[in-house]
Structures are given as structure tokens and as C-alpha cells.
Amino acid sequence: MEHPLSLYNTLTRRKAPFEPLHAPFVGVYLCGPTVYSEAHLGNARGPVVFDVLTRYLRYLGYTVRYVRNITDVGHLESDADEGEDKLAKKARAQQLEPMQVAETYAHRYHHHMAQLGNLPPDIEPRASGHITEQITMIEEIIANGFAYEVNGSVYFDVPTYNESHNYGKLSNRNIDELLAGTRDNLAGQSEKRSPLDFALWKNASPEHIMRWPSPWGEGFPGWHLECSAMSRKYLGKEFDIHGGGLDLMFPHHECEIAQSQASHSHTDESQVWMHNNMITVNGTKMSKSTGNFITLTDLFAGTTEALSQVFSPMVVRFFLLQAHYRSPVDVTEDGLQAARKGYRKLMNGLRLLDKLALPEGTERAPDTEKADAELRKLTADCFVGLNDDLNTARCVASLFNLLRKLNGYGANLATLANVSEAALQETTAAYRALVTDILGLADEPRADAEQLLHLTLHFYQEAKAAKDYAKVDEIRAALKEQGIVVKDTKAGVDWAYSEE
RNA sequence: GGUGACGUGACCGAGUGGCUAGGUAGAGGUCUGCAAAACCUCCUACGGCGGUUCGAAUCCGCCCGUCACCUCCA
Numbered sequence: 001m002e003h004p005l006s007l008y009n010t011l012t013r014r015k016a017p018f019e020p021l022h023a024p025f026v027g028v029y030l031c032g033p034t035v036y037s038e039a040h041l042g043n044a045r046g047p048v049v050f051d052v053l054t055r056y057l058r059y060l061g062y063t064v065r066y067v068r069n070i071t072d073v074g075h076l077e078s079d080a081d082e083g084e085d086k087l088a089k090k091a092r093a094q095q096l097e098p099m100q101v102a103e104t105y106a107h108r109y110h111h112h113m114a115q116l117g118n119l120p121p122d123i124e125p126r127a128s129g130h131i132t133e134q135i136t137m138i139e140e141i142i143a144n145g146f147a148y149e150v151n152g153s154v155y156f157d158v159p160t161y162n163e164s165h166n167y168g169k170l171s172n173r174n175i176d177e178l179l180a181g182t183r184d185n186l187a188g189q190s191e192k193r194s195p196l197d198f199a200l201w202k203n204a205s206p207e208h209i210m211r212w213p214s215p216w217g218e219g220f221p222g223w224h225l226e227c228s229a230m231s232r233k234y235l236g237k238e239f240d241i242h243g244g245g246l247d248l249m250f251p252h253h254e255c256e257i258a259q260s261q262a263s264h265s266h267t268d269e270s271q272v273w274m275h276n277n278m279i280t281v282n283g284t285k286m287s288k289s290t291g292n293f294i295t296l297t298d299l300f301a302g303t304t305e306a307l308s309q310v311f312s313p314m315v316v317r318f319f320l321l322q323a324h325y326r327s328p329v330d331v332t333e334d335g336l337q338a339a340r341k342g343y344r345k346l347m348n349g350l351r352l353l354d355k356l357a358l359p360e361g362t363e364r365a366p367d368t369e370k371a372d373a374e375l376r377k378l379t380a381d382c383f384v385g386l387n388d389d390l391n392t393a394r395c396v397a398s399l400f401n402l403l404r405k406l407n408g409y410g411a412n413l414a415t416l417a418n419v420s421e422a423a424l425q426e427t428t429a430a431y432r433a434l435v436t437d438i439l440g441l442a443d444e445p446r447a448d449a450e451q452l453l454h455l456t457l458h459f460y461q462e463a464k465a466a467k468d469y470a471k472v473d474e475i476r477a478a479l480k481e482q483g484i485v486v487k488d489t490k491a492g493v494d495w496a497y498s499e500e
Numbered sequence: 501g502g503u504g505a506c507g508u509g510a511c512c513g514a515g516u517g518g519c520u521a522g523g524u525a526g527a528g529g530u531c532u533g534c535a536a537a538a539c540c541u542c543c544u545a546c547g548g549c550g551g552u553u554c555g556a557a558u559c560c561g562c563c564c565g566u567c568a569c570c571u572c573c574a
Contacts, residue, residue, distance in 0.1 A: 030574090033574075034573080039574090042573085042574055043573090043574050044574080047574080049574095086572075171570085172503065172504075173502080173503060173569095173570075177503075178502085178570070180501085180502075223572080243574095244574065245573075245574030246504095246574080247568075247572095247573055248573080248574070249504095250503090250570065251569095251570085251571090252572095252573095275574095276574070277574095278567090278568070278574075279574085283566070283567070284567075284568095285568065286573095286574085287572095287573060288573055289573065290573095319512090322512075322514090322522085323513060324513090324514070326505095327505095327506085327513080327514090328506080328567070329512090329513090330512085332512075334512070334524080334525090335511075335512045335524090337511095337512095337525095338511070338513095338524035338525080339512080339523080339524085340524095341523075341524060342523045345523080348537075348538090352538095385514085385521095391514075393513065393514050393515095393521090393522080394515080394521075394522085396514095396522070396523080397513090397514065397521050397522035397523080398521085398522080399522090400521095400522055400523065401520095401521085401522075404539080407538055408538080408539060408540095410538075411531085411538050411539060412539090
């Protein structure tokens with residue numbers, strides 16, 4: 001499949017033409033949410049970016065299998081032995097079954113993703129549903145000599161692994177420097193042979209409520225294992241693209257690579273590692289732990305203290321796409337406001353497309369070559385940005401350049417005589433595809449139907465008062481088509497749904 | 501301390517050795533009953549100091565500032 005898409009690979013630190021391992025199939029894995037609390041805006045960036053990526057890959061003709069997991073187990077609160085699941089902690093605090101907590105936030109997450117226009121992943125595996133796969137992987141790693149068991153817990157042996165592999169190759173760290181920085185943390189990690197070792201399986205203390213049986217006793221899987229196990233199950237030992245937030249690069253993705261190399265996978269999991277940058281508020285990263293975040297619920301409802309007005313999901317999506325995914329984005333009211341206007345401009349362009357037609361009886365110019373070339377150049381420019389490491393910011397900028405041209409034609413349809421029908425069709429089709437299919441921007445209805453209905457009834461009453469019965473009948477008929485019947489009562493005009 | 505990223509016009513935000521980014525805001529104009537939208541024109545910036553070069557915002561060095569990762573985080 002010929003295409004000019006290049007992607008930046010964190011592993012190699014450079015851009016390279018994207019070549020799938022098994023074209024036309026493309027496997028994409030994105031580290032998904034830990035469902036123990038409300039998702040915030042920062043959590044939305046990765047899904048939006050990778051939604052655009054998978055949409056574009058499909059547009060290019062690939063058959064994509066997009067996997068995005070849900071983490072509903074694991075993730076210790078701290079590295080110390082008495083560490084606890086975030087989920088378990090939340091569940092205990094709310095007197096709930098841990099899975100209730102997970103389900104609640106998973107549902108909300110799905111709702112928010114849909115609002116943002118993200119297509120659902122093809123497979124959305126849950127860590128809790130893949131305990132056996134994780135146990136199998138641990139057994140492989142132990143058999144290969146890269147993990148050891150202590151008191152019912154299993155740890156990955158980083159120093160041993162590093163002797164034959166390169167631990168830290170993704171995040172560009174070396175083990176000696178890491179060790180130097182962790183020396184004073186040795187206390188409280190007595191089970192580990194090295195402070196760099198990480199848990200593959202943790203023995204569950206009696207009060208730990210999320211637990212599964214394993215060859216090492218009752219416990220639960222380590223924080224990094226699920227992604228290795230589930231990506232392998234659904235995408236194979238080696239697949240095309242693995243994504244996640246920049247903050248997952250170390251240690252999460254580094255550990256994933258180590259686990260896959262140390263198990264029977266013997267690969268880096270994916271050919272291309274992609275990392276989206278962070279979203280900041282007031283210049284600092286949005287983060288659950290620091291409390292510096294805006295939840296999607298608050299953002300869409302306008303109930304966050306950080307902002308004084310409502311911003312709709314599509315405006316937020318557009319706002320995110322106006323920046324390149326590897327750049328940090330700072331959320332400000334001014335920025336969102338500017339994005340809202342830009343988004344609406346793009347949507348107005350969408351509505352213009354159908355109106356772009358040469359008026360009846362207008363003669364087509366004999367030579368449309370020049371104008372055709374101009375239009376095609378503007379269209380092609382939109383793809384140049386996308387192809388350059390999914391630079392949606394450049395794509396959007398090019399779309400505005402194209403839109404200006406189209407608006408020009410729209411203001412004076414007769415000037416369409418200068419372009420050929422073919423070039424016009426190509427252009428409008430590309431605009432539509434870019435905006436809706438690839439960038440995933442949908443036209444959010446702004447008007448409230450009931451308000452419009454009241455407006456119509458107002459005119460109905462005016463017509464009636466003026467005894468303009470032709471107009472009255474016309475309005476009645478028009479509303480009937482919409483399934484609305486007008487009711488003249490003694491109290492005034494009212495309406496009801498037609499029962500026909 | 502280690503690793504990495506970044507500092508662009510009023511704001512947001514691309515790009516990059518010579519060629520218009522774009523959006524928002526602002527100014528003027530066309531159109532319009534008045535508007536709005538749209539279109540045209542203008543506002544032309546790259547933290548500081550050196551260096552390389554015919555030419556640097558773009559490469560190199562130093563300095564200043566900001567941020568991220570090194571503990572869970574998208």
C-alpha cells in the first residue's frame with residue numbers, strides 16, 4: 001500500500017515512513033485508563049490522538065485492529081509492601097465491591113469518549129479478565145531466568161535482564177544512573193534484590209480485597225504486566241504501533257519491553273512507539289495525584305473553577321487537534337474560546353459544500369486548468385501535514401486555507417465557472433473526509449429544537465391574529481410534517497406530538 | 501543530582517538554513533435595510549549573548565527562564 005505517512009518512533013528518536021509488518025493489517029495498542037476515578041482532560045488526549053491515527057490509517061486503506069485496554073486491577077498505591085490497589089482503596093472508602101467502582105468509571109469513560117467523537121476500539125480488554133494470560137507470562141519470564149519469587153510475590157530481575165538486554169532503551173536511561181538515584185529508597189523493599197526490580201505478581205495481604213489464585217498463592221498482577229499480556233494476545237508478539245502518554249514511557253513502557261523480551265515474545269512488542277505529550281493547566285501538568293486537573297464532566301458542563309464557561313466536546317477535540325500531539329498543550333479560557341470559533345468556522349464550511357454548484361445556465365470557462373491546480377494544491381496540502389507524523393495542527397491550518405478558497409466561491413457561485421466539475425468534487429469530498437472521517441469532527445447541533453418550536457408558534461399566533469389563514473395553515477402543515485400538532489386552547493397556543 | 505523537552509507576534513499554536521503557517525483578537529474596506537457570515541487589505545514574531553554561513557527564528561556554544569520523567573498518572 002503506497003502512502004507517504006511518516007511517524008516519529010520514540011524507540012529510535014526519529015521519524016520514519018510507516019511500514020506495517022503485515023500489510024494491509026495494522027495492529028495498534030493504546031494504554032487505556034485506570035478506572036478508579038473520573039477521567040480528566042489530560043486522559044482524553046491520547047484517545048483523541050490515536051482515534052485520529054486509526055481513522056487515518058483506515059482512510060489510507062489499512063485494516064486496523066485497535067486495542068485499548070481498561071485497567072481494573074493492579075496499580076499499587078505505593079511501592080512499599082503495604083501498598084494497596086487504587087481500586088481497592090476506593091472501593092473500601094465507598095463500601096463497594098471493587099468491580100462496582102471499575103464499572104462505574106468505565107461507563108463514564110465510554111460516555112466521554114463517545115462525546116469526544118472517538119470511535120470505540122475494536123477490542124477493549126480488561127486486566128481482570130486476563131489473569132491467566134498474565135500468569136502464563138510470568139511463568140515464562142521465571143523459566144527464562146529473569147524473575148524470582150519471594151514470599152508469594154514475583155519480581156522482575158532488572159540487573160540480570162540488563163546483562164543480556166538493554167533496560168532503559170526506550171526512555172534513554174542507564175541502570176547505573178537509576179541505581180544511583182534510588183539508593184536511599186532501599187529500606188522497605190527488602191523483598192526485592194534490586195530497587196529497580198518491579199513486581200510481576202504481588203502476594204495479597206489478608207485485607208486485600210482484589211485477589212486471584214496463582215502458582216505463588218493468592219495475589220494480584222503487577223502494574224505493567226497486563227499491557228504486555230493483552231497486546232500479545234490480541235495483536236501478536238510483535239505488532240505495529242504502541243501508544244500512550246509521555247509519562248508512561250518510564251517506567252511503564254520500559255517494563256513492558258523488558259517483560260516481552262524476557263518472556264517468549266523476545267520482541268520490543270511494537271515496531272513504533274508513539275507518545276503523546278501532556279496537557280497543562282496554568283503551565284503545569286494535569287495530574288490526578290496533584291489535584292491539578294479538569295474533569296471531562298466539569299469541562300462539558302461548565303462546572304470547573306478553572307473556566308467560566310461551557311466548552312463542548314467537539315470544541316475540546318478541535319482544541320486538542322490544533323496542536324501537534326508531541327507538543328504540550330496549555331489549557332486556557334482564551335485558547336478554548338479561539339478554538340470554539342475556529343471549530344464553528346470549519347463546521348460552517350461543511351454546510352457550504354453542498355451549495356457549491358455552478359448556477360444553472362452559467363457557462364463553464366474553456367480553460368479551468370489553473371484554478372483546478374490551485375484547488376488541488378490546497379487539498380493536497382491538508383494531507384502533507386497529516387503525513388508528517390500526524391501533524392493535525394498543520395492539517396487544520398491547511399484546511400482553513402482551503403476553506404477560504406471555498407468560501408470565496410460560495411460568496412459568488414458564478415466564479416465556479418473557472419473550475420472543472422471534477423476538481424470541485426474532489427475538493428469537497430476531501431474536505432468532508434478530512435473534517436469528519438479523519439479528524440472526527442462532527443457538527444454539534446447548537447439550536448434547541450423546543451426553542452425553535454416556540455418561535456414557530458409565536459409566528460403562528462401572529463398570523464392567526466392577523467387572520468392570515470393561509471399562513472396559519474402553512475405553519476400547521478409544516479409542523480405536522482415534523483410530527484407536531486398545534487393545539488389552540490382557551491389558554492393559548494400549545495403543541496403536542498402527533499399520534500398518527 | 502540524572503534524563504529529556506521547550507521558550508515564536510495581543511493570545512493560542514505550526515514550521516524551519518533563503519520561499520504566506522493557521523486560528524482568535526485588533527484596524528481598514530467590500531457586501532448588506534441594519535447586522536451576521538463571507539471575502540480583500542493591514543498588524544510580520546521567533547528568550548539573551550556570541551559563533552558557523554553569502555544568508556539563521558531555523559545549526560553550534562554559553563547564559564537566562566519554563567516544563568516533564570526519574571513514585572501512580574494519558
